Amino acid sequence: MRASWLIEDESGAREGEAIGRERLVAEGVFHASIRPEGWEAPIEEIMRMRGYRTRDEVNLSPTTEGLDVILGKFDREHLHTDDEVRYVLEGEGVFDIRARDDRWMRVVVGPGDLIVVPKARHHRFMLTASRTIRAIRLFEDRAGWVPHYRQ
Ligand SMILES: [Fe+2]
Numbered sequence: 749m750r751a752s753w754l755i756e757d758e759s760g761a762r763e764g765e766a767i768g769r770e771r772l773v774a775e776g777v778f779h780a781s782i783r784p785e786g787w788e789a790p791i792e793e794i795m796r797m798r799g800y801r802t803r804d805e806v807n808l809s810p811t812t813e814g815l816d817v818i819l820g821k822f823d824r825e826h827l828h829t830d831d832e833v834r835y836v837l838e839g840e841g842v843f844d845i846r847a848r849d850d851r852w853m854r855v856v857v858g859p860g861d862l863i864v865v866p867k868a869r870h871h872r873f874m875l876t877a878s879r880t881i882r883a884i885r886l887f888e889d890r891a892g893w894v895p896h897y898r899q
Pocket of ligand 1: 822
């Protein structure tokens, strides 16, 4: 996991100053490192502790049919009424999450990273250049995991 303040200007977006774990926690973003070998028991413990009731697996790669359509739903700024919880088994993902002061925090996750984007917090999601991720998604209630786009 790598977290930094995002700098956006005429030349595009780039990672700036690093964000420490304490700041992420203060911003309500939960992160844990769990080894991909034997991940199921610790993930189930986190589900019990945090009240997530179901899980599934998402698998995206350059050969995924409709990949750009799928990604296009989530690379626009949005929020959910439930937490967005991802545990990465393979590949990488990029979460841009609004800090409480509305600045972007960029969090890049890879194998072994569990991240919780808190409910009602604007964010967007992208893949890295490899365009590959296999991740476990945890849900309180799937109905809460609908994107509400920022106006
Ligand atoms: Fe989302």
